[in-house]
Amino acid sequence: MRSSVPASTDWRVHKFGGTSLATPARIRHVADLLGDRDRPLAVVVSAVSGVTDRLLALAENAHTDPDGLSDRLQSLRDDQRAMVSDLLDRDTAASVLDALDQDLDDLADVLRATHLMGTAPDTTRALVAGYGELWSTRLLGGVLRSRGLSAAVCDAREVLVVTHEKLGPVVDWDATRRQFANWRAARSEFDILVATGFIATTPDGVPTTLGRNGSDHSAALFASLLGAEALTIWTDTDGVMSADPRYVPDARRLDVLSYEEALEMAYFGAGVIHPRTLSPAIEHEIPITIRNTFAPDRPGTRIHLEDDGASVVKGFSTIDDVALLNLEGSGMIGVPGIARRLFDALEDEGVSVILISQGSSEHSICFAVPQAEAKVARKAAEQAFYAELDRGQLRTVELVPDCSILAVVGDRMTGTPGVAATFFGALGEASVNVRAIAQGSSERNISAVVDGDDAHRALRAVHAGFYLSKRTLSIGVLGAGNVGAALLDQIRTEADRLRDEQDIDLRVRGIATSSRMLRAEQRLDLGTWRDDLAEGDAADLDAFVDHVQTDYHPHTAIVDCTASGAIARHYRGWLERGIHVVTPNKKANTGAWDAYQALQAASRGPGPQYRYETTVGAGLPILRTLNSLTETGDQVHRIEGILSGTLSYLFNAFDGERPFSAILRQARDEGFTEPDPRDDLSGMDVARKVVILAREMGVSLGLDEVSVDGLVPGPLRDGSVPSFLDRLPEHDADMTKLLRDARANDKVLRFVGSVTRDGDASVRLRRYPVDHAFARINHTDNIVRFQTDRYADTPLIVQGPGAGPQVTAAGVFTDLLRLIS
């Protein structure tokens, strides 16, 4: 469609920020987005990102470092030329390059003059800074033209007339409309208006700017000039997020904001919108949409008259680099006009006060100003209250530098109880020291002054306080073998249901093996982790744990699915830094008694927990049963059990028909044994479980104190696995004899571990009557008998499948859920 500028009221205005134009590919992408249009378009563009900074640095350094000047100019020239030749065909490029050369020559002259004058006045700075927008508009205009669109490039200095007032640039609308009419009159019809952001002119015709980040403001001015029906600001985030995503990885896109909410967020530093942008749009009720140039299919954030009522609290932001000034003293009590005198004095000095908070006792007034204005502000206050300070009615004017203001914004915070409680509760939990508090009279925001060093942590903490479930768990899984893999698959299957039904948000944010690790800021894709891990980074345990523990997740857990003693040695440190530890790894609980006790001490109380239910009996609630007995005051006298799924299976299958060695070989082939079956037959694994049970009873048993009669025949202890398997039949006769003897007495053979209150612990093959509970088990069942005061005549028995990755993983999963239930 070909539209002439006049008459149309259905203009749409688009603004592209510097990052959206940073490379030739991105500029082409922007042209693609604009090609798709059904009504008149105006496009306002920033300088290519970084160019304004470079230009300002040139102006800044022209008089101090004239030698570097020509190099810097040359590098700007090279970069611009490279973009031109990448984007434009020869004919179009020629005129753009001519204009560029002319600009750079002018720029060199201006900078030389600056050097001679020894200073760069504001007017010079404004002129120099504005070239970036001229260059980017010409580039985009050229690309659009080369696609057959008639694009009219507009140097906004020919149109926008502004004066600079205390609160920023003010548009002279009459002059601007007149200038725009002249500009249009001098042009024939066109499809797209491509205008420079940022720059404007004074009524005297002197080039000026709208201030840093001013292109958004330019876009809003063009929108109101054209009576546009919509303004779209394209940037590098999905819209206005609930907080700056650079500091809050968990920030979410806000769907809708009211103008007032957006103003408040902008005022409190949400860098994606600027307060001045909004005012022309608000006056004409032009809806603004913030969208992601790099994900144009996403809906973005709509800013218009009404909010959507979706949530009470919308966004969080910080203003950094502020100083807090505190006026304190009894001399202020009941004296009228103190605040007026103070703020008049500050106004006279041109200090902008960002936040005010007065104690209701009138004992103190506290206010925040930009750090750069702090000294002037203090001096102004001291002069205003010279007499009171002199008489001691006021103590000093205290200045606290390096603070930040943290604000929470939302239209309907008014009359919603609990918002302030959540806000300050979250700060308290994160141990953030709050120096001053202010609640806007609109109750559209609450703000707090905190130490600058704490600001981003505080931001994450309050964001989490409102947006994250209290039952959010940041999880790092170590070891991706059978159990680890099964656990990850189980979490994947259950995560959505847990979130929807129980508000439990399980976020696996890291997986590591001894060689590789995989990390994600939000959560890993558990559908593809196997492939992703293979491509992951080299493993680094400290970096991994640092990643998993953040200051914005209410809970962190490391799940150790390895069998490594080296990993187990980290548990205590992790617990001490507030990380829960969940593991099926027996190493930590069977090592030195002191270390075991230290671990128990570190996990006592309401803080981080250490859970290891699966170290005995895989998914069976064996330790839990034991704990509930002892916690309720029962005396446990003896625990006895079949604690190895493998050995359980071997003796269930050993019925005399087939030799023991054949059963073992088959079990190994079917994956029921360790790769070296001697690890099962030695009884050491059972002995470890006996130690864990004993310690859980309060008995300080060590592994070397367990009397173990293993099943590996002496001569076969050394040597390779194949030779062991080959030679085991030599001992079949002994085993068969044991079985025959037992049977002759109506007994069965079972491999059992046991421990008593006195620390009497053993692991060995025993005989049980055929009607004994241990005789009637199946397959790989584990079974444990607790003989206690309460269960004296009939012992308490826990029985069930006690081996296999699936049940073990399910047990680990249960432990994980218990952390946050």
Ligand code: ADP
């Ligand atoms: P452009 O180059 O498009 O003008 P800016 O850098 O000026 O972009 O603004 C976008 C940046 O603003 C984002 O990359 C983000 O880091 C920052 N930002 C700060 N607060 C917010 C917020 N609440 N939502 C989105 N972005 C924010």
Ligand code: ASP
């Ligand atoms: N290019 C200008 C700046 O960097 C204006 C803008 O990008 O909005 O401040």
Ligand code: MG
């Ligand atoms: Mg910007």
